[in-house]
Amino acid sequence: AQSVTQLDSQVPVFEEAPVELRCNYSSSVSVYLFWYVQYPNQGLQLLLKYLSGSTLVKGINGFEAEFNKSQTSFHLRKPSVHISDTAEYFCAETISGTYKYIFGTGTRLKVLA
């Protein structure tokens, strides 16, 4: 069965420090991977996606992620975080033709001043 694992439920980090949010996916074929951000009392917003091609994906707000097939990982990184990055982040996968997205349980990023 498909599954997405986000290894950290909460990540505190100081402002201007780098951060990595970890995600492991399960599917091995025709998988598309995503990172979404959710601010309080809002829906989800797409940060970036991996469909195919280059394994380093750049997204909005200075975030990037690296697709690693051998480790089935898709970790999200930002070299320098801001207070405004405080939010919950979700990793998700879908397999082509299934029309079904599987989400991880989320990682709450708390940026400290």
Place this chain on the structure above:
Amino acid sequence: KAGVTQTPRYLIKTRGQQVTLSCSPISGHRSVSWYQQTPGQGLQFLFEYFSETQRNKGNFPGRFSGRQFSNSRSEMNVSTLELGDSALYLCASSLQGEGYNEQFFGPGTRLTVL
């Protein structure tokens, strides 16, 4: 271009009642997906509709049902509400529902079951 809208934004119901939630997708989007979000569980996929047809569904009991109309608007219904159904229900729309089409999420309907 208007975003995905969901109504109502908040609902309070009691156990045993039923509820209907509505989702209006972005104009031109024909795929609508529904998710249940609870603390610690993340988003759980409920079902996906395209051109009035359900193409996939998640592992939820039959009390959860949905439909899509010819204008792509979608509704989901939960019958015989249980306390555990309290959650944020999100819908998302995309052009065709494929992974290469971006999903756009609505703000959600927060359902509280007393």
